[in-house]
Amino acid sequence: MEKRFDDILGLLKKSYGEILTPEEDKQFQQLMEDKRFRELYDELERGDLVREGIENCKLFSHYKGFTEFKRLRGRNKRRRLRLYVMLGTSAAVCVLAINFIFSFMSSWQNEHVSFATSTDIFPAGNEVRLLLGNGDTVSVSNEKKVLEDKGGAQIKFENGGLAYIAKEKSEEMVYNELLVPIGGECYLILEDSSKVWVNADSRLKYPTHFTGDERRIELEGEAYFEVKPGNKPFIVQTSMGDVKVLGTSFGVRVYKQEDMLTTLVSGRVLYRGRDSVQLVPGEQAVASLSGRIGKRVVDVDEYVGWKNGMYVFDHRPLEEIIRDLERWYGVTITFVHSELKRLPFTGYVKRHDKINIFLKLLESTGELKYKIEGKNILLFEK
Known part of the structure; x- marks a missing residue:
């Protein structure tokens, strides 16, 4: 499992650096035939997350992060969630890849990461x-x-x-x-x-x-x-x-x-x-x-x-984080299931990124799902 994980992560990094060998390129194209992998790759390619973090990604312990994610993923949904998603940092590509690859390699086919089709929501803008x-x-x-x-x-x-x-x-x-x-x-x-x-x-x-x-x-x-x-x-x-x-x-x-x-x-x-x-x-x-x-x-x-363009959260209840996001993105976020309010979140979120990235990573934990209706966002227990 560990070797397979490192192989896939290596292919992802090399593809962005355009240094794939012919054999590696063949392996990568086979991975891209999986719809979930393709959606994630396209999402990363549209943004700057990978390109900003790829040079320093090797400083992040891939397998340690993967092991931590598995341990958290296996906990009871009612327990505290510590979600390590460091958007906009050198570890961003690693954590994103970890979240996806675990779903790609596991047998829980009905619980795979599902990205909601919705309009991108960026910060509301200065007036x-x-x-x-x-x-x-x-x-x-x-x-x-x-x-x-x-x-x-x-x-x-x-x-x-x-x-x-x-x-x-x-x-x-x-x-x-x-x-x-x-x-x-x-x-x-x-x-x-x-x-x-x-x-x-x-x-x-x-x-x-x-x-x-x-x-x-x-x-x-x-x-x-x-x-x-x-x-x-x-x-x-x-x-x-x-x-x-x-x-x-x-x-x-x-x-x-x-x-x-x-x-x-x-x-x-x-x-x-x-x-x-x-x-x-x-x-x-x-x-x-x-x-x-x-x-x-x-x-x-x-x-x-926030004044340097970064939201930083350390074991912050999701309810508190949502208040900041509502003020910044000009949206209304509703907890359909109130118990989600108490989920603690740890991570870094780039302030000028679209809110969709944050929502997709929340959904990838398997703890919740979301739905966007215009400027209204609904959070459901999964």
Whole structure:
């Protein structure tokens, strides 16, 4: 079994490198006669998963991953599922091939991987709006343009982001609001050179230039900050408390009907709500809807990786993951069988890939199946 597995995986890799010998090419063509193998190969070829990961794939232990997959595949469906699918990483092609080859070589013919025929769903797309202090609304697009703000700052629009450059400072505090819809994102450089990445379904209110003895902004939704050090404290005000820093990198997540999360990457942060919690790098403050405040050690990439184009999940319940995907892809995902909500998922998902790849890999575990109806996605127990 092990040798057969390695042979097939080797053929897959060599086919993409176009280094098959005549004999190997004959073997590969025989494999391609299987409809399931052909569908998977075509799907990979349409995307960049294999081409991005093929050079480093040898660093991943093929057989170790295969053994782990078999062990997980054989568990009771009611137990916890740990699905190792690392999309967009050097191991992506290996894991995808593992999932398929196991089904190809096994006897469970009625449980083979079935890919639903559906329209591809990509991220909803940017339609970010900026509300200026004078009441005007401006679309933040990829067009290059420069505006003069009421507060005396110059606003530069470029590549879907914007930057503020102070020209003449006045004592009047003029606020702008950045509205990022479902499926959107925006990069912002504030007047003090602090950088902000704003995630989907979020609102950021901030002054065109900072006056007084603090730098205060308001956030609803999610954003990642790299604050420029200075004498004035930088304060992120939310409906569930404030985050105070001097110069640091951190993420804040405060969506309605969800716990507030403050994740520190570097520097120090003070969260102030009903209670106060001070964080060091690698820690996260959690403010629950019930009012309880606590902190924990986390893998920061799991909570701020989105700003670098990657969703990272570590034993995350599928129900929580679905919330992120709904905001990003602009879809509605329904659990037809509620017990699926508790399935834990571990893996990496490229943020700008179509959601279909994620769904197909979920289905390949044998735990669930899905159906796409327009912008509605249904998840069923298999």
